[in-house]
Amino acid sequence: MADTTAHAAPAAEQTSTGLPSTKLAMWVFLASECLLFGALITTYVLYRGSSTTPPYPSEIFDIRYTSVSSFVLLASSLTMVLSLTAAEKRDFARMRLWLVATAMLGMTFVGGQVYEFTSFYHEGLKIGGPGSNLFGTTFYTLTGFHGVHVTVGILMLLSLVGSSWAGRLPDDQAFPVEMVGLYWHFVDIVWIVIFTVVYLIPQAKPAG
Amino acid sequence: MRTKRWLALGLLTVTLLLVSCSKDIPQNTMNPAGPTAQTEKNLLVLVLWPAAAVFLIVEGGILLISIKYRHRKGRDRMPAQLHGHTRLEIGWTIAPAIVLAVIMVPTVSTIWQLARQPADAMHVTVQGYQWWWGFQYTDPDMQVGYGDHDPILTADVMVIPVGRTVDLALTSLGGGARTTTGVPDHEVIHSFWAPRLFGKQDVVPGETNHIVFSADTPGVYWGQCAEFCGLQHGRMKFRIRALDEADWQAWVAREKTPATAPTDPLAKQGMDLFLGTGGVGGQCIQCHSIGGTDATGTAAPNLTHFAAATHECFAGCDFETTDTAALRAWLTDPNAVKMGAKMPDYGLTQDQISALMAYLYSLK
């Protein structure tokens, strides 16, 4: 009969590489996510300028607005780092504070996107069905997938805060924070690529 | 070892014989009737020799090793625990690489050879629909002599002159005019393949691929769609008819003329029904076209010379044109004889069908 010794913290597990398995797994997962977003971005890039009907990007985008929300998302990476630093110093109250800040910045970003998409929709940009075009299809799909990833990240951040506050995290609280941090930074980097490719690089309207 | 070599040669010959030269196999790639298919076959045969050699060496080797080193009862031996032999392994890495490199030389040059589009070729646009083929002759000297002088347009059978190089432009079409009960056909991917004349190229909506070929001798060459395109992919067939010079000129001359108005009363009835000039019928012209009449639909085969001797087959080349029972069955209910056919059942009476058939058979 197995006895009920408490589970040792991840850092103590014996591994062939010396790295915790969870960290390795997160890296493999993020590598596969590179291919996911790679395929989505490739689709978008392939279809630039291919829409046969309006609206076209230059008519729809508000670069200043999206730049602000991009900055918000980037700031959330900073707060993520601050959270990890606090955790490593075992200041768990401060860690939770910065986690909440990260989540709130993430929610601001997602909220901003929801507002942005709604206004695009009312200007005639649709993902599918009558009145839609390839630009709408590829734009909403690419940014939508990213938005879902951010949302999942927010859920993980809030779970961390809750678990930490209820005293349910293992002793080395910095480790799960580091793991979520890796994911969060990845999602941020993907946004930088998307923002550049979709918003910043100008797309000419098809001739005629 | 000697017996093995003869055995192998025999096997290879038998297989090639089995596969080639058979008149009963109209789509036999090993019985080419034109330079394109011949080139493709030559390349395959060239590769089959080293492939056969590798086959013999490897399979023969496995067989010999299995026999020679099989465990014999009562003789327990511990074999020498050989871990490898680096030089041998490097050798059998390099040797196949060299063989493959050699094979790729004629391969690559043939890729480029077959991609050439000579300027003096005859140009035909192949139209892939669900589930039939249309052929449009786009050269300036192939326009009809009436109406808007459109390109000659046929279906099911592509007629070409013997020996002339033909450049096919492959297009996927669909979604033309349809009746209230007809199901629209979609532009989907097809593939155009007449095995005795040329290897296939896909017909992709939004792209235009090309096939360049010629036929060496007069004859009929069968082909079919080779990329899954839905329900009747397996019955989307066509034929290519190569004519000698005299017959070819006659064919072109006839194609440039409009449909002859019928004199036979039954056929006249059929024409009225087809065009709707009598106040009854007229649905046919929503999809079909007949040169020199009001029928100008583009979603279904052109019927101007439906009964010409060269137009051997209809409905995706699924039925012989001379098979009156098949034509009657088709007109009665297309979906009953070809599930999913885009042509609806118009609820025609058998008398109406007889009239239509008389009309169609008058379109020589």
Added chain:
Amino acid sequence: MSTAASVPAPRGIIRRPSATTGWLSWFTTIDHKKIGLLYGMSAFVFFIIGGSEALLIRAQLAKPDNTLLNADQYNQIFTMHGLTMIFLFVMPMSAAFFNYLIPLMIGARDVAFPRLNAFSYWVFLFGGLFLYSSWFLGGAPNGGWFGYPPNSTTDPSIGMTFYALGLIITGIASSAGAINLAVTVVNMRAPGMTLFRMPVFVWMGLVVQFLLAFSLPIVTVALFEMLFDRRWQTHFFDPTAGGKPLLWQNLFWLFAHPEVYILILPAFGIISEILPVFSRKPLFGYQFVVFSGIAIGFIGFGVWAHHMFAVGLGPTANTAFGITTAIIAVPTGIKIFNWMGTMYGGDLHFDTPMLMAVGAVAMFVIGGLSGVTHAVVPSDYQQTDTYYVVAHFHYVLFGGAVFGLFGGMYYWWPKIFARQLSERLGKVQFWIMLVGFNLTFGPMHILGLEGMIRREYTYPAALGLTFWNQVSSVGAYLIALSTLVFIVNAVKTQRKPKGLANEDPWDARTLEWTTSCPPPVYNFEEIPVVHSLDEFWHRKYVEDKEGRLVRVPAGASDHAAADGHGAGHAIHLPSPSFWPLVASIGLPMIAYGVLYSWWLVGAGALIAIVGFMGWAMEPSVAD
């Protein structure tokens, strides 16, 4: 209860189960061996179903203008045959072997993430059931396993929506499994087991996991794009709106070509384990075999457009991919020679595992050669989309993978079930299967060259294809007969009492054979310390003064088969859990919701989230 932690052990929401026996334990198990069995049994059932679909195909094609199946039924059956064999048989059967054996072969107690392992299994099962439910809900997928749009996106039947959703679900299962097994192999090897002391089977497993991790995301994107086109009329593959059908083909084959290596490498690994044991000498050129496997993995991402030679990519692309395809033949060929070198000079025991392995090699060679003829691009213009290709891939997939998998079943059956399959019936199965297989697929080379296209539900008598189609159909029923022989063998064997007189019946070489048959739940009393490749063999045999191998006398402390009969004191294993099952149920619910109702999507998402949260918060052992 001593603990180094300064916080009390976390308490879950509901008591974590602790039973490891009984029928309920199969739903909560996180033991890699039980999960391996679940994969294996499920995969075999799908093999029967997929095989039945094949028998229907061959019955329909046995005569020209046959009316056994109409066009619509045929299109669904051939599509499901392909999907079933690839995604619901070969992949999960390989997963069965990887799951059961990899931890044992590397000296670990389980995989890196046992609950994630269970999750992968349940998601796979639900994905397969979801796919098959389509038959009762409006029609099975009918656009081919490759699902080319615009046909697949405009087909009015609901089947291809099931296709997109079903493959997304099974893709999630495989992706999770890939991360799990990759980390297991990299991170959980026993002390002393360096990468180059791992069995080749484990190496092939590692390569496969990376192929899965990097190829699945690409097809997942393609599947979502297809789903969106069908369900919400987006325009990804809509040529009238500027979309390109060829985008699907590129994304699909970027996955599907590595997929064929995912399908064959496990069998290559099995063959690489069987041949040395039954030749009684080591694998010839271990390093070359390992490196060629890695090379195949890398180059496998560079050949995808050889499935598209006739699509109009242009001579430059066709040249490039023709060359890369020729290149990948080299590492594949190396293995064949190394296997022959293993057998050469050996003491060959042709028990059924060996027959299957040698048969697999011999049949794979034929498929490999026809593959080389495909690389000759202009000839491929004639071969592609014909039965010549059907012959090629069945020779490598059935000839190579299925024979290999059967070899693995016969080889490891004693380890897993503590009984040995009948040798007599095994040989009967092998020979009938070999003859039937060659009769079925050999003539297809001829049929393809004689102008028979793929995916046609019928052909006219005038094409002259009847004779070889009849031969092929007879062969298919012989294959069915051989499968029946196997089933009889398995049932008879399992009725025998459990227990082996010799728990190392094949005199094997690798660590899994150091445990009892079957292994205890904790695998090893003590984690072994590894000193060499073929560690178990070197514990049994040492070199004498003349350099010959002699058996270490029985009773010596390192002798085989004792491990596992001890009581396993103080070995802590994580307890079973039902959260993976709960979380996995959310996925098919979301899928049905996409088809029918947003409420169902919400409910499914909620269940999945609750499942994951429960999973994250439960204690590692039951109270």
